[in-house]
Amino acid sequence: xxxxxxxxxxxxxxxxxxxxxxxxxxxxxxxxxxxxxxxxxxxxxxxxxxxxxxxxxxxxxxxxxxxxxxxxxxxxxxxxxxxxxxxxxxxxxxxxxxxxxxxxxxxxxxxxxxxxxxxxxxxxxxxxxxxxxxxxxxxxxxxxxxxxxxxxxxxxxxxxxxxxxxxxxxxxxxxxxxxxxxxxxxxxxxxxxxxxxxxxxxxxxxxxxxxxxxxxxxxxxxxxxxxxxxxxxxxxxxxxxxxxxxxxxxxxxxxxxxxxxxxxxxxxxxxxxxxxxxxxxxxxxxxxxxxxxxxxxxxxxxxxxxxxxxxxxxxxxxxxxxxxxxxxxxxxxxxxxxxxxxxxxxxxxxxxxxxxxxxxxxxxx
Ligand SMILES: *Cc1c(COP(=O)(O)O)cnc(C)c1O
Numbered sequence: 001x002x003x004x005x006x007x008x009x010x011x012x013x014x015x016x017x018x019x020x021x022x023x024x025x026x027x028x029x030x031x032x033x034x035x036x037x038x039x040x041x042x043x044x045x046x047x048x049x050x051x052x053x054x055x056x057x058x059x060x061x062x063x064x065x066x067x068x069x070x071x072x073x074x075x076x077x078x079x080x081x082x083x084x085x086x087x088x089x090x091x092x093x094x095x096x097x098x099x100x101x102x103x104x105x106x107x108x109x110x111x112x113x114x115x116x117x118x119x120x121x122x123x124x125x126x127x128x129x130x131x132x133x134x135x136x137x138x139x140x141x142x143x144x145x146x147x148x149x150x151x152x153x154x155x156x157x158x159x160x161x162x163x164x165x166x167x168x169x170x171x172x173x174x175x176x177x178x179x180x181x182x183x184x185x186x187x188x189x190x191x192x193x194x195x196x197x198x199x200x201x202x203x204x205x206x207x208x209x210x211x212x213x214x215x216x217x218x219x220x221x222x223x224x225x226x227x228x229x230x231x232x233x234x235x236x237x238x239x240x241x242x243x244x245x246x247x248x249x250x251x252x253x254x255x256x257x258x259x260x261x262x263x264x265x266x267x268x269x270x271x272x273x274x275x276x277x278x279x280x281x282x283x284x285x286x287x288x289x290x291x292x293x294x295x296x297x298x299x300x301x302x303x304x305x306x307x308x309x310x311x312x313x314x315x316x317x318x319x320x321x322x323x324x325x326x327x328x329x330x331x332x333x334x335x336x337x338x339x340x341x342x343x344x345x346x347x348x349x350x351x352x353x354x355x356x357x358x359x360x361x362x363x364x365x
Pocket of ligand 1: 091115218
């Protein structure tokens with residue numbers, strides 16, 4: 001059997017190490033996972049009630065068009081219903097976009113250190129990824145503009161950028177979008193938008209209403225705490241949504257996912273509370289890093305990328321021995337780890353482990 005040649009060397013996605021596996025392998029009873037940007041507080045209690053009442057419908061197919069949730073999300077973000085599409089996480093929306101738009105040999109532009117799912121899906125479709133180096137950990141929009149050719153189909157802007165946590169602001173992004181040719185799609189991935197407190201952050205929905213070629217990705221996996229239920233969404237012009245809809249599987253989201261998302265979006269007090277706790281966590285961790293003499297990028301999501309001054313995989317292994325899971329191994333930043341902002345208690349456990357791991361060196365600086 002001969003697979004498509006472009007997938008032979010494709011790496012399998014490396015997820016954050018599961019807690020269960022670490023406990024089993026190391027014989028630890030307490031493990032703190034700060035590797036996958038999950039919500040340390042879980043999800044709203046309203047979500048649990050919504051799931052409970054959906055139990056009796058397990059045997060019935062979900063509404064493939066997610067009509068009720070579509071109405072809720074359209075109202076919440078301020079777009080029309082025909083401008084929303086749901087996926088098995090926003091990961092699936094990325095896959096659907098590449099499936100609907102890429103032919104082999106098409107080009108797509110992204111940062112050289114960003115969410116890996118853009119490139120892996122482009123690879124699957126045989127498209128060519130042009131990876132533009134980040135500048136100070138931030139998307140270099142001018143260099144991305146300069147990389148556009150007549151083969152360019154899609155540009156991916158991850159805002160805040162995973163893993164660096166940096167943002168492009170309103171002025172930068174709207175100037176960028178106004179200069180991108182209309183035949184090129186600009187996908188703005190806002191998986192962490194609900195965490196952002198910086199007032200210069202772009203109003204991407206306004207950009208979308210003014211520009212047919214803008215697509216926004218959002219998810220219920222991060223601040224809403226529904227990562228296991230796999231539900232995310234895309235916002236775009238009605239014509240782009242109807243194109244993406246053609247390649248969507250009929251029942252790509254579950255009843256539980258839809259019901260949970262409806263309950264979650266209705267509980268904005270919960271979201272606000274998580275955002276505030278996260279913002280405090282960022283300040284706390286950044287102050288501690290500074291005191292340890294460690295550089296970290298400005299953080300606008302629920303994670304921080306910090307320079308540990310040593311091979312990140314070694315630091316990862318040593319933290320793991322102490323029951324703390326972080327994310328190492330970013331090719332452009334081999335001495336940085338990405339750590340999710342946890343609860344106060346989790347942040348303290350992480351810092352104390354990090355101080356022990358780095359202790360010898362930082363004490364001498
Ligand atoms: C987590 C994440 C997603 C998508 O997560 P889903 O669980 O598939 O919705 C998308 N983009 C970025 C940058 C992320 O960090």
